[in-house]
Amino acid sequence: MSTKQTAVVICPGRGTYNKDELGYFRRNHADKGHILDVIDSYRHSQGQMPVSELDAMNAYNMRQHTAGENASALIYACARGDFEAIDTEQYEIVAVTGNSMGWYIALAMAGALGEQQSIELINTMGSMMAGKLIGGQMIYPVVDENWLPDRALQADIQNWMAEANNQSGAEVYVSIHLGGYLVLGGNDKGLKEMEQRLPKVQDRYPMRLFNHAAFHTPLLRGISEKARQILPASLFSKPNLPLIDGQGKIWQPYSTELDALYRYTLDTQVVAPYDYSAAISVALKEFAPDKLIILGPGATLGGATGQCLIQNRWQGIADKAGFISRQQQDPLLLAMGMPEQRPLVTS
Secondary structure, three states: OOOOEEEEEEEOOHHHOOHHHOOHHHHHOOOOHHHHHHHHHHHHHOOOOOHHHHHHOOOOOHHHHHOHHHHHHHHHHHHHHHHHHEOOOOEEEEEEEEOOOHHHHHHHHOOOEOHHHHHHHHHHHHHOOOOOOOOEEEEEEOEOOOOOEOHHHHHHHHHHHHHHHOOOOOOEEEEEEEOOEEEEEEOHHHHHHHHHHOOOEOOOEOEEOOOOOOOOOHHHHHHHHHHHHHOOHHHEOOOOOOEEOOOOOEEOOOOOOHHHHHHHHHHHHHHOOEEHHHHHHHHHHHHOOOEEEEOOOOOOHHHHHHHHHHHOOHHHOOOHHHHHHHHHHOOOEEEOOOOOOHHHOEO
């Protein structure tokens, strides 16, 4: 009888290579130069700085490290290294999902894109707005201090968005459902209208996300069209592992229609909300994994994923205190970007 535990792997999004992550690849994956060979060779052909150089810089440069054309390839390299480092004697990976840009990484990890195809898609999408962002994103909590949903606040936000969109020239949309957070995407006028309406919380929120565009909103329609002109459907293959997308749909290895996967990836999820909360709900209910493994770099998805466990009352976890207590005793959630949890995942 197999003693392996089952795991759903979660791929990180754009906001995960921060100051503390500088050198992440070099520290954790010095033995995986083959990953960087493919990525750096592709970036060299595009006249872009190699990921090996970005990761090895002496000091973190916010503008450089968070720019889409650099962040996307850098985060993908670190995540790919982590995926290869998972101890498969200990864990059977039963499905892969991700948040936002993590969808592209999930496609790579599940084998729906080969190594060359992965960097082509990830780097192309990350470079689409080099030098000129379209709109922006802001993040705002929609749960109370116990991480329980604040339904009244959520209703208020819907009303405030409607008011904001009634102002001349303002556009604001739901961009990502992120556990206990709502990420809004819009143009500058729309985001400013929301900043005037959203109550200040913890002196931090509403918080604009630096160097982020209005991802997953209709403002990116032109980017979607351009992507489909540049990137052919022939990049995609049937996945080797089930993939859970940002609508909670499962793409199975044998039944995936490649044209539909291509359309979802380069059209639907570019211009419509990404529901990370739905993806995690489906991961829990359809695969009932023993563990959720979050690939590095960073561990910013930990809180949002914990909030998804609470929303689903998963294994009796009912609030923030319950989640923290469970994580201390027998963690359900293993973030490879956390030095204390990493050894629980790697061989």
